[in-house]
Amino acid sequence: MEQQKPALFGKTAAEIREIAAQLGLPAFASGQIVDWLYNKHVDSIDKMSNLSRQARALLSEHFVLGKSAPTSVQVSADGTKKYLYRSGTNRFVEAAYIPDEDRATLCVSSQVGCKMGCLFCMTGKQGFQSQLSAGEILNQISSLPERDKLTNIVYMGMGEPLDNLEEVMRSLEILTAEWGFGMSPRRITVSTIGMIPAMKHFIEHSECHLAISLHSPFHDERRKLMPIENVYPAEEVIEVLRTFDLSRQRRISFEYIMFKDLNDTPRHVKGLTKLLNGLRCRINLIRFHPIPDTPLESSTEQTIQLFREALVKKGIRTTVRASRGQDIFAACGLLSTKELVKVQAPDF
Amino acid sequence: MDNGLTTFLKNLRLETVTLEGKIELGKDVYVIRLARRQSFLPGQVVGLSLGGLPPRLYSIASGPDDPYIELLFNIKPDGLLTPRLASLKPGDALSVSAPFGAFLGDQKPAWWIAAGTGIAPYRAMMRAGLGHNKMLIHGGRTADSFYFENEMLSAFGERYVRCCSQESGPGLYSGRLTSWLKEQPQIDPTLLYYLCGSAEMVVEVRDILISKGVPIEHVMSEIYF
Numbered sequence: 411m412e413q414q415k416p417a418l419f420g421k422t423a424a425e426i427r428e429i430a431a432q433l434g435l436p437a438f439a440s441g442q443i444v445d446w447l448y449n450k451h452v453d454s455i456d457k458m459s460n461l462s463r464q465a466r467a468l469l470s471e472h473f474v475l476g477k478s479a480p481t482s483v484q485v486s487a488d489g490t491k492k493y494l495y496r497s498g499t500n501r502f503v504e505a506a507y508i509p510d511e512d513r514a515t516l517c518v519s520s521q522v523g524c525k526m527g528c529l530f531c532m533t534g535k536q537g538f539q540s541q542l543s544a545g546e547i548l549n550q551i552s553s554l555p556e557r558d559k560l561t562n563i564v565y566m567g568m569g570e571p572l573d574n575l576e577e578v579m580r581s582l583e584i585l586t587a588e589w590g591f592g593m594s595p596r597r598i599t600v601s602t603i604g605m606i607p608a609m610k611h612f613i614e615h616s617e618c619h620l621a622i623s624l625h626s627p628f629h630d631e632r633r634k635l636m637p638i639e640n641v642y643p644a645e646e647v648i649e650v651l652r653t654f655d656l657s658r659q660r661r662i663s664f665e666y667i668m669f670k671d672l673n674d675t676p677r678h679v680k681g682l683t684k685l686l687n688g689l690r691c692r693i694n695l696i697r698f699h700p701i702p703d704t705p706l707e708s709s710t711e712q713t714i715q716l717f718r719e720a721l722v723k724k725g726i727r728t729t730v731r732a733s734r735g736q737d738i739f740a741a742c743g744l745l746s747t748k749e750l751v752k753v754q755a756p757d758f
Numbered sequence: 759m760d761n762g763l764t765t766f767l768k769n770l771r772l773e774t775v776t777l778e779g780k781i782e783l784g785k786d787v788y789v790i791r792l793a794r795r796q797s798f799l800p801g802q803v804v805g806l807s808l809g810g811l812p813p814r815l816y817s818i819a820s821g822p823d824d825p826y827i828e829l830l831f832n833i834k835p836d837g838l839l840t841p842r843l844a845s846l847k848p849g850d851a852l853s854v855s856a857p858f859g860a861f862l863g864d865q866k867p868a869w870w871i872a873a874g875t876g877i878a879p880y881r882a883m884m885r886a887g888l889g890h891n892k893m894l895i896h897g898g899r900t901a902d903s904f905y906f907e908n909e910m911l912s913a914f915g916e917r918y919v920r921c922c923s924q925e926s927g928p929g930l931y932s933g934r935l936t937s938w939l940k941e942q943p944q945i946d947p948t949l950l951y952y953l954c955g956s957a958e959m960v961v962e963v964r965d966i967l968i969s970k971g972v973p974i975e976h977v978m979s980e981i982y983f
Binding site: 523524525526527529534535537538573605629633634635637638639640641643703704705706757758 | 782789803815849858860861873874897898899903921923934935936955956957958959961964965968969973974976977978979981982983
């Protein structure tokens with residue numbers, strides 16, 4: 411949200427205390443502001459009715475609230491909804507709301523576009539436009555019409571969350587703090603392609619679950635799918651994970667999109683078993699949802715099930731993720747706002 | 759909450775080195791020369807930082823036998839690091855990580871495709887003697903964006919294609935490198951294709967190569983993260 415005044419939404423309790431002090435507001439006002447922002451989910455400073463008129467005027471003079479409702483929604487036949495949120499003047503991100511029997515998950519975006527260029531991902535095709543602020547990440551949750559039904563948040567929308575480490579960590583702090591949204595970190599999963607330094611920081615400073623996009627156990631094959639492998643190889647990512655105590659409730663999972671003849675063979679089962687040996691983790695198999703101009707195809711249902719059974723036999727907890735929202739391009743790997751982005755002249 | 763940047767710095771194990779030289783190659787584009795502490799493989803990157811700023815990764819642009827390392831960068835107007843890098847003087851200190859990365863050149867015939875400062879790893883590979891059976895395709899906005907042009911002309915001759923999207927000039931293809939690629943009647947699917955540049959460039963070029971029959975196994979990409 412490109413605004414002259416900074417946004418209050420997305421600031422931590424400590425930052426709000428500092429702002430209140432700088433504006434000469436009484437000490438208790440900061441607690442009230444935080445409560446309006448993250449508990450009552452107010453959409454304007456004027457509605458912070460237990461603040462004095464003068465306090466509200468002062469806040470409005472220096473800040474905007476920083477929240478905005480989604481600009482559109484698409485509804486899938488399976489109940490999944492894809493919401494479009496504005497970021498700045500010409501940029502948009504998508505969030506996918508996925509209701510299920512006993513849970514309702516929101517898949518949030520952390521960047522407009524993505525720098526990672528993974529071969530199978532629609533977001534990667536639009537390149538990178540900008541980082542989302544913590545407020546813009548949290549706005550996808552706070553301004554969601556189904557906000558009160560949410561049970562889980564996954565950072566698996568547009569962008570690589572750990573390439574926007576500081577804003578993502580700030581959003582997690584606000585999401586999990588008692589003064590904030592008060593969500594259990596066990597209800598939140600952050601997905602990464604394995605940016606090692608940022609991943610270490612995340613593990614050290616957050617109790618949320620971690621999901622790692624793996625997609626191949628072999629260096630030479632993974633680097634063709636995911637250029638990040640050239641810089642942070644999966645083998646090193648896993649070595650780093652082994653240095654942490656992951657025995658508590660925290661869950662580490664590996665996302666594995668199934669590509670026909672590319673990563674769905676017995677050789678890959680063997681490779682995964684060797685790579686993940688001894689690591690307490692889960693593999694989540696995902697059907698590939700084809701994107702335009704891709705040479706990749708999804709593995710067959712039978713292959714996916716056989717692959718799962720083979721991994722389970724090797725002692726690796728393995729699940730198959732249900733495909734949701736494919737008809738509205740809300741399924742895994744399909745989020746994109748390329749058509750809505752005002753693209754700058756490329757440098758090539 | 760601890761600042762993520764501190765951890766990042768620590769993890770990259772940065773060492774202080776001295777700036778030995780700096781050359782302005784074009785508008786807002788510089789190559790800096792640093793004391794070399796370790797050996798490296800052509801195509802590898804280092805993390806670079808200054809005054810506690812978050813390190814950024816840069817491909818080494820010098821050859822593995824050169825007694826120094828050279829890094830190519832352009833000033834990002836909104837960036838924290840590059841404007842300060844550009845103002846450094848010889849003798850100033852900066853922090854550099856050990857070389858790492860797997861975007862490595864080899865002796866197999868290949869096309870090296872770069873946009874802007876993405877030329878850096880290919881210069882390292884060329885200086886390592888790997889350029890003899892390679893085609894170099896470089897895209898840039900203006901005629902002065904073909905960094906190390908004379909060196910590349912001398913090394914590659916006719917195998918050096920400069921695609922200039924906003925200007926024309928002798929020896930330049932007028933248009934984006936993606937247009938040049940699309941115009942090629944045939945692209946050899948048995949060759950290897952190395953891509954280095956922004957995510958937009960890599961994704962677009964990769965799609966073109968695949969549409970022309972190049973198997974994904976033959977495409978190697980390095981994106982400026």
